[in-house]
Amino acid sequence: MAIEVLIFYLLAGVAIAAAAGVVLARNPVHSAVSLVLSFVNVAAIYVMLRAEFLAVAQVIVYTGAIIVLVLFVLMLVQQQDLPEFHGGRPLRRAVGFLLGLVLLAEVAAAILTRSLRGAPGSWPPEAVAAVGGNIQAIGRELYSVYMLPIQATALLLLAATVGALFLARPELIEERLAVARRLFTISLAHPRGVDPLQPVAELPGPHDNERKPAGGDRVLVMARNAEEFTEQPAWGEIRR
């Protein structure tokens, strides 16, 4: 067996196992870490397929930006009472797995009986080497044949940026100020040190230790002793 095939099986095995981890992990942060592992292995497979630029783009865009943002949002949004994968909805789960198996069988049959081959392209390895490498070849192709699509992609990204800015704003101005400051924004550091809109009473007084943090209430509470600290988990479940 050729060494390439062994390497491929190793990479593909880890990629698939990690992908399964994304679906099976209880903790969403563990899912995200699995996904990173899967993406990095797939990037290595891209290198085997002579797509060095895409391998690096995959690592920079997917693992370096998208999953980091997912983790960021995971840590910002509520993590108590997470919907459990392993509890409830057995019917839907069974149907999901069944559909997956059916699709797998279909695709496997399609791959094994595939007889259609496209016309060979114009970039054999020698041609790619002649222009200087994978990235130069992609650049030439991208900025000549695919000039219009890449402009459209640029517009799409711009629209997405504007959309994200719009989505991040609450609807009403009063609400915007109140909600953004009090409910769901973890103040990474306030510009002036003191937030005039945040009532001081938000912080629990000396006698309401029993108070559970309400739904969207995310005030930072200073713990006075070790027990109190573990009673009020910051984010995620308590482990004992």
Added chain:
Amino acid sequence: MSELTTAHFLFLSAALFIIGMVGVLTRRNVLIIFMCVELMLNAVNVSFIGFAWEQNALTGQIFALFVIAVAAAEAVIGLGIVMALSRRLDTVDIDEVRQLRE
């Protein structure tokens, strides 16, 4: 099989895609569903690049590049929606998000 063929990469792609699909069908946390969608997009990229490798073409690689760009745009909007959702309804469980239905 003692040599790498396109079928190897197609099977990898199919496996990743189906795992992603099962995840979308069975999980309820919006963020995990989002990650599974990314996994499916990525599986499609493996196919694209596998075919480009087979045919000595760059078209597949360039398509994969566009998929990555679109995935980035989708991530930005998707995560923005998740933030808005959790801010408004206080949940990331899609079964509880049924405002549009009722």
Added chain:
Amino acid sequence: MDWEPLIVSYLFGFVLLNVLLLAMAYMTWLERRLVAFFQDRIGPNRTGPFGLLQPIADAVKLISKEDIVPANADRLVFLVAPLLSFVLAPLGALVVPFGDAVTVFGRQVNLYVIDINVAALYFLAVGSMGVYGIILGGYASGNRYSLLGALRSTAQVISYELVLGLSLVGIFILTGSLSLVDILRVQQRTLVLGGLELPNWFLLSQPLAFVLFLIAAVAETNRAPFDLPEAETELIAGYFTEYSGFRFSFYFLAEYINMIVVSLIAATLFLGGIDGPFVDGVWWLAVKAFIFLFFYVWLRATLPRFRYDQLMGLAWKVLLPLALINIGVTGLVRLWGIGAL
């Protein structure tokens, strides 16, 4: 399959890693001494001559300390996160060229581990992976301060990574290649301006990009004045508050190795790497990297920490537009073929 180049590459990588670890150890000594002198103190001078054995004493101390895992921690992630940080840190150095090929025992040996077509992007990719060590460590500690440090770090690194990447685009436009070996070759030429003969270093043709790269690199390595993720006065120590013993030392190692790698890359990209007066060689690279490392220490001893909103404002409202303007101007210059660039 031809195994010889592979084995030579591995051996060279092994030597490089050890040199990096040694350099890192003495970087900590140098920083403590230099900061001490900046602050009119003496610094560690008791262990060995000039305190030169201090790093060894520190290492022994850190390894022999207890490895504590908080009860509230996400155990697996907590244990793995520092290793991730440490493993990813030296990877960027693999693409730095340390000189022309030399002949050892009748064999041609290249003085770099790998020359890949996308070397500069590879460096950025490895850098972007480095944030995982921080964000996972901060999350897994189960501590509010750690989580705040991790969140700050994420936002900061994503923002500055953009600037770091865009500041290099000018160089790519001028060289038409992303391989550091090619970029180095272009810089070894001579630039003739009027009657002057100057080295064709990108410091001279891309000064704005150099400044942007420098600022973004300091932010990317989480060093003062951009060390908000740790910010000991407000967040205790940020993401590694809960770490102790050798896991803490892994974060520490990663930070210093990152500094050294970024200095090597900056010297190669902007200061001509091994190119220098008299005889070209790895010593010039060492001298240039040392200048950057001294600059890091100097910044730390001189500047107060940024406020968080200032930090993000700087990245998105000042550095990013400047980087885009630089790309546009460089592209136009290249298009119209002005000068000998």
